[in-house]
Amino acid sequence: MNLATLALAFLRARLLASLMQVLLLAIGLAAIVFLLLAGAQVAERVSRDTRGIDLVVGAKGSPLQLVLSAVFHVDTPTGNIPLDEALALRRHPLVRQAIPLALGDTYAGYRIVGTETALVEHFGARLADGALWSEPMQVVVGATVARERGLRVGDTVVGSHGLGEGGTEHDEHPYRVTGVLAATGGVVDRLLLTSLESVWSVHAPPAPAAADVPTGPAAAKPASGHAHDHAHAHAGGKGASGKEAGAGAAAAPTMPREVTALLVRYASPIAAAQLPRQVNARSALQAASPAVESARLVRLLGVGVEALRVFAWVLIGTAGIALFISLFAAMNERRRDLALLRSLGLTRARLFALVLLEGVLLCAAGGALGLAGGHLVTEWVGRHVRAASDWALTGAVWAPGEGWLLLCALAVGLFAALLPAVLAYRVDVARELARG
Amino acid sequence: MLSVDATAGRGVTGDASPRPALEVEGLVHRYEGREVLDLPRWQVGAGEAWLVLGPSGCGKSTLLHCAAGLLRAARGSIRVAGTELATIGAAERDRLRGRAVGLLPQRLHLIPALTVLDNLLVAQFAAGVPRDRARARSVLAALGLAGREADRPEQLSVGQQQRVALARAVINRPALLLADEPTSALDDANCASALDLLLSQAAECGAALVIATHDRRLIDRVPRVLTLPASRS
Known part of the structure; x- marks a missing residue:
């Protein structure tokens, strides 16, 4: 007691x-x-998903939507921007790094992102198995995608058109899994990463335009046989202009090549004051700050x-x-x-x-x-x-x-x-x- | 029989035992400005049994409460087991009460949230003495309550509850056992039995017993009587 x-x-x-x-x-x-x-x-x-991204550049529209789609991969993109303009921005002296993203397809609900291998480094991801893509129609899958879908190196996956449910399958353009990423706890775990050329080639208009693409499976099998409804956001179009786009695909005469967004890192602090203003002044482009939009989202x-x-x-x-x-x-x-x-x-x-x-x-x-x-x-x-x-x-x-x-x-x-x-x-x- | 008239200004026990259990001198207690108790001198020797008689309202319970240190007298001196209550602080008075005084209130209140055994152990806890389950069990057994340790008070008869209350009062081997009207609601047989228990338990632990009552059936059994006059209005 x-x-x-x-x-x-x-x-x-x-x-x-x-x-x-x-x-x-x-x-x-x-x-x-x-x-x-x-x-x-x-x-x-x-904070983790926006780390290392000072600015997101994409098509005009809602800046929050742009950030959600390009950084968190949870919303539809605002549209596409011409590759030429993206490349021009990349050369801007206030830009240290600009990673292009081309969105448009999904695999089993997971987004297929056309990009450059620099994005893997940006996420701080490492390969658990295999290797990064080295040519079109090769894909590296995130840890969650691999686990949930039982994917291994050497498997093939077929993307569905669009970012929503029920898109047409690109049966003629299967991807080959060349690598599986280790889990990061970030958004990359649920993405499939491939080259920009892969996305362009999957969405290339029917021959003869696609026949102009000289390298990779997309060039060997250019005709997807379907005409896309480009009212929805996806990247497509003709070949990149060179190495900066991460591939050497040649230009097709019928469509300008496009990307969905650029993830930009500033070269210097002064860029924060100048670059967004300069970008937004251009008629076709919009610059959105992940920090500002995230804060706005949190406020909402x-x-x-x-x-x-x-x-x-x-x-x-x-x-x-x-x-x-x-x-x-x-x-x-x-x-x-x-x-x-x-x-x-x-x-x-x-x-x-x-x-x-x-x-x-x-x-x-x-x-x-x-x-x-x-x-x-x-x-x-x-x-x-x-x-x-x-x-x-x-x-x-x-x-x-x-x-x-x-x-x-x-x-x-x-x-x-x-x-x-x-x-x-x-x-x-x-x-x-x-x-x- | 030794009978003391409280108004006579005298009345000390015959024996001068090692240390009196209770010594009262010049005690005056007032309630709402009215004098309800005036006891010039009274001493209860160790091991003695006393009756405090008087009509209702004469201050019998008040005297017991003063002796237990629950009420502070307006004037006078009270010594319990040799300790002058007026000279010690409230907390020390509480501790002294727990160790040296066993109190049987008029209404035998057991704590319903506790078992029979815990109703005894809580007295040890409250007094700040080491918990002694064996002692508690033996006191219960001596009072015929062996096997009822885990029961709740409401599972016991009134007589059994009375014995538990008595067990609780003597668990700490007090020097002074104060009982307030312990037999007033009992028939003759139960009255005799209750008094037997009180006397035997007081004797067993060497306690002086003071019974405040207006029950004159007890006079034959308890030789020392303090009679209080009716309260002056």
């Missing part, structure tokens, strides 16, 4: 009310923990998140009030118990501590349950999200601020128990014992 076991005995005596208070507090805390975990992981993910999402956060704090506040009411009512119900404890020699200070401890124990239980619940919910949501996207949300990490949250829960318990504890401290023992 000690103060804690005595407090637990009193709590057990009103088990249902105690459980309800623990549950109420736990639900509020779990919601906060989920928001903390999800917020931290989304922020970390956004923030309204809902903030509402949920307020709701969670309301729950915690309600739990505190419920705890106060319960302890206050219990205090009145067991006034004689407390008087008896005093008559047995328990000091006022220890009686005060006993009632405080009851509040703290309830809130500690609610806090522990809330934290555990928050992590479990995050893990559960993460598993569902993982099945549908590349957002790897997990509950198996500790979010900054969780320790404070637990302290906050204990403070709620202390605060709610304070007045009942003062009343216990001041209980008139002789009067209570004499009461009939």
